Amino acid sequence: MTDAGAPRRVLRPETPWQKGWRRLQALGIDGLLLALALVMGEFLFHAFSGERGPTGLLLTPEEILGRLAYLPALALGFAGALVWNLFYRSIGAPIGRVLTRGVPEEEADLPWTRTLRGWFGALFVELTFFTGWIITEVQLVTFLTNFNKASDMVRGLASPSGEVLREGLVLLVQTVFLAFMATAFAIPVAFALSFAAARNLTRGSATARILYSVVRAVMNFTRAVEPLVWALIFISWVGIGPFAGVLALWIHSVASLAKLYSEQIESIDRGPVEAITATGASYLQVLRYGVVPQVVPPFLSFTIYRWDINVRMSTIIGFVGGGGIGYILKPRVDLGEWGEVGTLVLLIAVAVWVMDLVSARIRERIV
Amino acid sequence: MSATPAPSGAREAVRVEGLSKVFPDGVRALDGVSLAVEEGEFLAVLGLSGSGKSTLLRCINRLIDPTEGRVWIFGREITAAQGRELRAIRAAIGMIFQQFNLVRRHSVLQNVLSGALGRSGLLSSLLLHFSDEERRRARACLERVGLEGREESRADALSGGQQQRVAVARALMQQARLVLADEPVASLDPALRHSVMRHIEALNREEGMTVLCSLHDLDLVQRYATRVVALKEGQLVFEGRPEAFDGDTFRRIYGHDAEPAAALAGGRA
Numbered sequence: 001m002t003d004a005g006a007p008r009r010v011l012r013p014e015t016p017w018q019k020g021w022r023r024l025q026a027l028g029i030d031g032l033l034l035a036l037a038l039v040m041g042e043f044l045f046h047a048f049s050g051e052r053g054p055t056g057l058l059l060t061p062e063e064i065l066g067r068l069a070y071l072p073a074l075a076l077g078f079a080g081a082l083v084w085n086l087f088y089r090s091i092g093a094p095i096g097r098v099l100t101r102g103v104p105e106e107e108a109d110l111p112w113t114r115t116l117r118g119w120f121g122a123l124f125v126e127l128t129f130f131t132g133w134i135i136t137e138v139q140l141v142t143f144l145t146n147f148n149k150a151s152d153m154v155r156g157l158a159s160p161s162g163e164v165l166r167e168g169l170v171l172l173v174q175t176v177f178l179a180f181m182a183t184a185f186a187i188p189v190a191f192a193l194s195f196a197a198a199r200n201l202t203r204g205s206a207t208a209r210i211l212y213s214v215v216r217a218v219m220n221f222t223r224a225v226e227p228l229v230w231a232l233i234f235i236s237w238v239g240i241g242p243f244a245g246v247l248a249l250w251i252h253s254v255a256s257l258a259k260l261y262s263e264q265i266e267s268i269d270r271g272p273v274e275a276i277t278a279t280g281a282s283y284l285q286v287l288r289y290g291v292v293p294q295v296v297p298p299f300l301s302f303t304i305y306r307w308d309i310n311v312r313m314s315t316i317i318g319f320v321g322g323g324g325i326g327y328i329l330k331p332r333v334d335l336g337e338w339g340e341v342g343t344l345v346l347l348i349a350v351a352v353w354v355m356d357l358v359s360a361r362i363r364e365r366i367v
Numbered sequence: 368m369s370a371t372p373a374p375s376g377a378r379e380a381v382r383v384e385g386l387s388k389v390f391p392d393g394v395r396a397l398d399g400v401s402l403a404v405e406e407g408e409f410l411a412v413l414g415l416s417g418s419g420k421s422t423l424l425r426c427i428n429r430l431i432d433p434t435e436g437r438v439w440i441f442g443r444e445i446t447a448a449q450g451r452e453l454r455a456i457r458a459a460i461g462m463i464f465q466q467f468n469l470v471r472r473h474s475v476l477q478n479v480l481s482g483a484l485g486r487s488g489l490l491s492s493l494l495l496h497f498s499d500e501e502r503r504r505a506r507a508c509l510e511r512v513g514l515e516g517r518e519e520s521r522a523d524a525l526s527g528g529q530q531q532r533v534a535v536a537r538a539l540m541q542q543a544r545l546v547l548a549d550e551p552v553a554s555l556d557p558a559l560r561h562s563v564m565r566h567i568e569a570l571n572r573e574e575g576m577t578v579l580c581s582l583h584d585l586d587l588v589q590r591y592a593t594r595v596v597a598l599k600e601g602q603l604v605f606e607g608r609p610e611a612f613d614g615d616t617f618r619r620i621y622g623h624d625a626e627p628a629a630a631l632a633g634g635r636a
């Protein structure tokens with residue numbers, strides 16, 4: 001079967017434990033997929049059956065979601081998965097088995113249209129799409145025909161009013177500085193953390209490995225929380241105003257920059273590190289001479305890019321009271337003063353465009 | 368943790384006993400290597416690619432921790448040393464690499480100065496600051512390798528041969544007593560090899576540094592080495608004078624299919 005010249009892959013014999021664990025994984029994946037397919041099928045059935053609720057109105061998607069038979073679907077799904085995994089030789093391997101153990105030889109060269117799991121996969125994507133269509137209440141017709149309602153808004157945007165120009169410019173300056181301060185405060189913290197979050201520098205001892213895991217976990221969590229949420233947290237901490245916005249963007253920037261920085265550290269050339277270690281240098285000296293010079297240019301580039309991102313984000317932060325131009329944009333949107341909204345949106349667009357241009361130029365120079 | 372004195376020979380620069388290295392993936396790169404190098408020797412380490420030359424040199428200054436065995440450097444056991452003591456022993460060992468391994472974005476002078484890190488104060492060295500005395504010494508080292516006037520160039524602006532001479536100057540700056548050179552001229556133009564090898568020879572002859580140098584080229588071995596060892600699959604299979612290591616010895620050790628001129632690129636059988 002295999003080419004004589006191709007490198008032979010060495011397979012280690014599986015222990016019974018590993019085998020059992022993989023079978024369990026396959027069963028779990030297939031069970032969940034089948035159960036999901038059943039639930040979505042039931043959802044679509046309800047949605048199209050014209051069923052009415054106790055109020056006599058058609059059921060809303062939320063109401064349907066509330067009354068689906070989840071547990072029976074789960075039980076049925078897992079029963080189906082079990083059968084499918086047991087008889088995969090005669091009906092074709094299920095997705096979970098393929099993901100955990102690879103495609104069985106007899107199916108290796110079949111196109112997806114000739115396998116059961118191919119058809120199941122296609123059906124699953126289809127179900128997901130239509131379920132999504134209904135849950136998010138997509139209304140194509142309204143979207144295409146009701147344009148005139150929004151037209152005065154668009155007209156307003158196209159004919160900006162000069163009245164908020166002054167205030168807008170002042171707050172735009174605040175926005176750019178807000179983003180700058182958030183980035184500046186983030187640099188030293190992210191820089192220090194990135195060494196602890198780099199795999200290749202934390203293999204030495206058990207303490208270092210624990211530090212790595214802790215820093216990584218905290219960073220991932222911090223990054224997962226949206227800056228908007230951080231803004232709300234810091235507003236209740238330091239009060240409404242630009243400083244809350246600085247803090248919100250700061251904490252998010254620390255996590256993002258530390259991740260980018262540490263990935264850069266992980267990809268450095270080991271050579272200078274070895275050479276400096278060999279001179280009898282201490283750990284900090286090795287970092288300073290072997291690591292830092294290699295990572296400074298990409299760090300600078302990431303940092304400027306981050307400032308750019310922060311300018312964009314600070315607009316949204318302003319919506320909830322984190323300072324910057326978003327702060328005066330929100331009430332005008334609520335009141336429907338589209339001319340003034342237009343001015344502010346244009347100001348933001350110009351600022352973002354200039355930042356983008358400048359940061360791209362600087363980054364080109366550095367790297 | 369006090370290092371045990373070496374079993375014998377006060378004039379011994381390196382003593383290696385029963386050195387083995389098994390990498391985490393199961394590769395046995397060194398297999399019970401024992402070896403003694405006298406002070407002042409120029410020892411060539413030969414062997415086919417993958418025979419363990421680099422691993423041996425890196426175990427000697429503990430860039431790689433050996434799995435088994437012990438190593439003494441000038442009578443101090445480096446395999447038992449930790450922290451400050453390990454760094455002090457390393458400070459006496461210069462190292463020259465095939466890929467030069469300079470800090471590319473630093474100036475030539477800064478690269479030479481980094482040889483003094485082992486004896487510099489932590490804070491000032493983290494600020495890239497060195498005393499006037501050290502800077503004078505670094506300039507003198509650069510002059511020795513014929514690179515005066517290039518002090519302020521960025522290291523990566525230099526040619527390969529010049530970069531390797533900076534690495535030699537770094538070993539000089541380090542005031543090393545032992546130099547490990549891992550195929551120092553393998554990535555250089557053949558025409559430039561002697562220019563670098565002569566500087567390494569000068570470390571040996573003029574500064575009295577002991578040199579351990581892995582080489583691929585039989586020609587260079589016979590021209591520069593005072594003694595030769597050869598590795599095969601991690602084991603020491605030859606030890607003797609360079610004159611004794613001719614084409615026939617080569618074939619006897621590496622098998623009859625091997626051709627010294629081909630396997631040891633540029634070598635003369």
Ligand SMILES: Nc1ncnc2c1ncn2[C@@H]1O[C@H](COP(=O)(O)OP(=O)(O)OP(=O)(O)O)[C@@H](O)[C@H]1O
Nearest residue numbers: 390392394396414415416417418419420421422423
């Ligand atoms: N970090 C490592 N992890 C796993 N195996 C390694 C590692 N470093 C080296 N080896 C293996 O150890 C063996 C000896 O490698 P080593 O680099 O010492 O050989 P070498 O004689 O220097 O070869 P070359 O002439 O190609 O530089 C090789 O089989 C190599 O694949």
Ligand SMILES: [Mg+2]
Nearest residue numbers: 420421422549
């Ligand atoms: Mg090597």
